[in-house]
Amino acid sequence: xxxxxxxxxxxxxxxxxxxxxxxxxxxxxxxxxxxxxxxxxxxxxxxxxxxxxxxxxxxxxxxxxxxxxxxxxxxxxxxxxxxxxxxxxxxxxxxxxxxxxxxxxxxxxx
Amino acid sequence: xxxxxxxxxxxxxxxxxxxxxxxxxxxxxxxxxxxxxxxxxxxxxxxxxxxxxxxxxxxxxxxxxxxxxxxxxxxxxxxxxxxxxxxxxxxxxxxxxxxxxxxxxxxxxxxxxx
Numbered sequence: 001x002x003x004x005x006x007x008x009x010x011x012x013x014x015x016x017x018x019x020x021x022x023x024x025x026x027x028x029x030x031x032x033x034x035x036x037x038x039x040x041x042x043x044x045x046x047x048x049x050x051x052x053x054x055x056x057x058x059x060x061x062x063x064x065x066x067x068x069x070x071x072x073x074x075x076x077x078x079x080x081x082x083x084x085x086x087x088x089x090x091x092x093x094x095x096x097x098x099x100x101x102x103x104x105x106x107x108x109x110x
Numbered sequence: 111x112x113x114x115x116x117x118x119x120x121x122x123x124x125x126x127x128x129x130x131x132x133x134x135x136x137x138x139x140x141x142x143x144x145x146x147x148x149x150x151x152x153x154x155x156x157x158x159x160x161x162x163x164x165x166x167x168x169x170x171x172x173x174x175x176x177x178x179x180x181x182x183x184x185x186x187x188x189x190x191x192x193x194x195x196x197x198x199x200x201x202x203x204x205x206x207x208x209x210x211x212x213x214x215x216x217x218x219x220x221x222x223x224x
Contacts, residue, residue, distance in 0.1 A: 004152075033212070042201060043153070043215040088152050096141055096211045097166055100152030 002027050004091050006101035014109055016078050021104045023072040023089035031092035032072045034063050036085045037103070043088065047074075079108045112136040114216035116202050122222045128190035131219045135183070135204030141165075143213060144177055144187050145201040153201055159185060160207070192223045 003026040013019050023032070030051055035043040047056045049065035049072060056063050060083065062075045072089055086105045090098040115134040123129045135142050140161050145153035156175065158166040161182040170177065174193070179185040189196055199220050203213040 031211070035215075040220075042218045043203075045212060045214070048212050090152070092211065096143070096205055096207070096213070097155060097158060098213065100154070102150075102152050 002029075002091060002093050002099045004089060004099050004101040006087075006089060006104050008104060009102060010105050010107075012107045012109060013076075013079050015080055018078065019076050021074040021076070021087055021106075023074070023091075023101055025070050025072075025091045025099075027093070028067070028070070029091045029093055030065075030067050032065050033090045033092065033098065034072070034074055035088045035090065037088065038085050046087075074104075076106070079106075081108050081110065084108045114202055114204050114214055116200075116216040116219055118219055119217060120220045120222075122224065123192050124224055125194055126191040128188065129192050129221065130186055130188045131200050131202075131221075133185045133187070133202030133216060135185075135202070136206075136214055139204035139206050139214075140182070141205045141207050141211075142179060142185050143203040143205075144185070145203065147199040147201055147218075149198070156187070189221075192221075194223050197221055197223045 005024045032049045034046040047063040052067040054065045060077045065072045086103045088103045090100045092098050142159040144156045147153040156170045157177045159179045177187045199218045201218045202216045205213045
């Protein structure tokens with residue numbers, strides 16, 4: 001059974017600081033997704049990572065995938081309040097069936 | 111921009127009653143997913159359709175939950191009877207298997223069972 005673990009589960013950081021969220025998974029996969037969820041809202045797709053070494057960047061967020069280590073990271077650069085949300089990684093094992101982590105709730109304080 | 115539609119957005123029901131949710135995927139998307147998201151957790155896949163066929167329903171509690179996608183377009187998820195533990199957000203997503211299998215999520219239905 002695939003297990004997806006995110007850490008930290010809760011992250012409080014100051015504006016302007018950098019931080020990294022980690023996503024570890026237990027079995028081989030070369031497809032990983034990152035989503036953002038605002039309170040009471042649905043999931044918004046951030047990144048799709050399809051191969052070992054994949055790196056994608058959008059604004060202050062950068063995601064990477066190391067399939068050999070079974071690890072993905074979501075790096076936040078110079079955080080701003082608008083980035084406050086819950087971030088999920090999801091690993092795709094079979095024909096689109098995704099297993100999600102429990103999410104990292106990020107709070108950015110002034 | 112095409113979106114996944116879901117209704118209702120909110121539903122309050124009493125324990126032991128029946129409840130149904132509807133999802134209309136993005137036009138042309140052959141794959142449709144129903145997820146359940148309990149507060150504070152990640153979404154859990156309940157059922158996956160490819161056109162009108164069920165691909166995976168291994169996590170669907172079949173004694174009380176049912177799902178159908180009769181014409182391979184929109185879908186209905188039903189719970190009968192509802193239990194207190196069913197209170198959650200029910201999310202529908204769709205994808206085009208010819209692409210990157212990126213899933214697009216609808217706004218969700220927030221179910222409260224009293």
